[in-house]
């Protein structure tokens with residue numbers, strides 16, 4: 469039997485794709501991909517003042533950056549379009565008339581209002597929050613506590629959110645609504661409209677609130693951070709994907725780092741918690757680092773290249789193989805792509821090394837010993853980390869020196885840094901001639 473699970477992500481194009489939106493989109497996508505269902509993108513652009521085509525584009529680009537592809541949407545029409553609310557006016561008018569004819573709505577001042585009944589109990593089983601029951605007279609209230617009828621069509625004919633969402637979810641055959649917990653409060657109003665129109669009710673799953681590290685609601689600033697800013701800050705799409713998936717959910721066995729296909733396989737709405745999720749940047753850094761480690765080196769290279777360029781490094785004279793193996797040689801150092809690009813600069817440019825390191829710490833009395841050693845090291849038959857290390861161990865023993873004495877200045881001369889991957893790994897990656905050049909510059913051979 470074909471799977472007919474249909475979920476949707478319904479952003480308003482009044483801003484870019486920020487963390488909250490990306491989180492909701494991701495959970496819908498995971499659910500659709502896990503169940504083999506359909507993921508619909510619907511643009512809720514009824515706020516004419518604040519909606520723009522640029523934001524719509526930016527949301528789509530943000531989703532693409534995260535790797536969240538949709539099966540139906542404004543650019544991918546299937547049988548349930550149009551996929552922008554502004555293009556679906558006919559159905560809003562049609563059902564408003566149906567409500568008016570049935571006496572369940574009335575006109576006032578040019579607007580159409582839905583009559584909120586009293587004495588009914590609205591109950592729904594949220595897949596995450598469990599059973600929620602609200603008395604109809606409490607579903608929509610004025611400040612003084614009296615029932616507030618729900619405007620469904622505004623004076624300008626535009627539908628309101630709580631009405632349009634019902635018409636669209638019904639006419640688009642959406643059978644699972646996954647969205648942020650801030651919409652729990654809207655659900656009873658929507659259910660009243662479902663009942664009034666005799667529509668079949670979808671399932672609902674509200675996702676937990678996302679808090680800042682201070683355990684307070686995400687500030688405008690934090691919450692508004694678009695996914696592209698995460699790119700510029702050095703986070704991989706896979707890192708952000710993995711991190712967001714862990715906000716409110718984790719696989720049953722507690723696995724924290726996973727690929728997309730693992731996430732799809734493991735995802736289960738039943739394990740989503742209602743406990744607010746904390747946006748912890750340290751954790752994002754950690755997850756991002758782990759994702760960089762498991763990423764295909766050539767793919768990682770594509771992402772790192774622009775960061776190197778931004779650092780003013782000229783990568784044109786190097787082959788992709790050399791650049792990718794330089795990243796490999798970093799051995800998982802760096803939590804962000806930004807850091808990885810920065811930490812690995814010495815594989816691309818000796819100028820950066822010269823700027824950082826002036827060799828004024830080298831005592832003249834030790835120089836003859838260093839020169840002798842580096843001269844011989846450059847002649848080892850096989851310029852691999854293993855051979856160099858074995859050679860060095862024997863050499864320091866028979867020359868009454870120590871690993872530290874010879875390896876530390878070598879690291880400084882090759883990288884201009886106090887910390888780096890194993891110095892022989894670095895030397896092997898740079899190659900014999902480049903090492904010779906750098907040691908000669910510092911008068912160490």
Ligand code: GLU
Pocket residue numbers: 477478479480512633646647651
């Ligand atoms: N346009 C609404 C929003 O961005 C959609 C809410 C819903 O998914 O029902 O919050």
